[in-house]
Amino acid sequence: MSSAMIKDIESLAETSVHLDGQAFKALSTNHVQTLAGRYNIAGRDIEIAALNAGIIPQRYSRNMKTLSPREQALLLASSATVVGLGGLGGNVLELMARLGVGTFYVIDGDTFEESNLNRQLLCTQDTLGINKAWAAAKRIEVINPSVVVHPYSEYLREGNSAAIIEKSSVVVDCLDNVKDRFVLERAAKKAGRPLVSAAVAGLTGHAMTVFPEDPGLKLIYGSPEDLAGAGAQTILGCPPQAVALLAACQCSEVVHVLLNKKGLLRNRMLAVDLEDNTFEVVTLL
């Protein structure tokens, strides 16, 4: 970071006041974009420099009571691969882009269709027929132009996933069937990256986090060889309230992973059923 840039950031910072009366130095989104253009770098790099100088980018000011400036800068310096950009993926991406994770690799070869409209945030009347990865990149651009997104309009395969995953700090499994989840888990393990997985069928869902050395998804699904069918969602569908809830749990786990926090759903599973408000953390190992 050049000292000229730091001086620019400090001169453009303004005093702001938090809801509890705490005064802090803040940098507006307009100033972030101006400086990003002036120094020809991504907005998130301006934001990281500001945070390191104790200046809070205004767009993250409501995060500042749960994330220290150092933690917010760490998230902005981190990257996540999101595989599957349907119900879970669209919600996860929306949350993480607003939270301020700095770089995304987003993978999906599918296009939006009308049956996606009930739950998939990236699916609108205007994106029907459009590729999901492309729509994801467009959405992030309008939510938070400071962060960087790399779209891959292709389906996950054994051959292509590891090379993409290796670039990121964490992998988020937002796929729509059990078989592909095992393909992604193998790729994440091979690349040595933690995987945050969630799945939904009807009002039931679960979430867990798998590190490369963990037994992983077989603790939930049994052996992949014994699987018949894609999962109970083919019978029960995917209503939006269950999808959004599990996506929020995934976002929370991603933060835990990136900031090295305790309380991870590692070798444990959060089981949810919205029909009777069951929320239980199950020990799997």
Place this chain on the structure above:
Amino acid sequence: MSDCANPGDQFFSTVLLMTAHIALKLFASLKRYTPAQADRFSITPGLTIADLLKELNVPLAEVKLVFVNGVKQDMNMPLKDGDRVGIFPAVGGG
């Protein structure tokens, strides 16, 4: 007052030992096999989870995860009074 125990008390204790109650929760597509009074379902103590599921006509091939009192367990685990049992099929949507 007699020092002898009432034979009726002994009978009552034996009956108590022969029944236990569990709280049973079937998730997702397995919900349709939920019996009446699943929150306080009567079983013979020592009944295994596999036997319980067979009794309820749950297709065992569809059962992917079983947990008792918040911990994953084998299907051959015998159940006891007060156990909370959860049963999951493969859930994979998004």
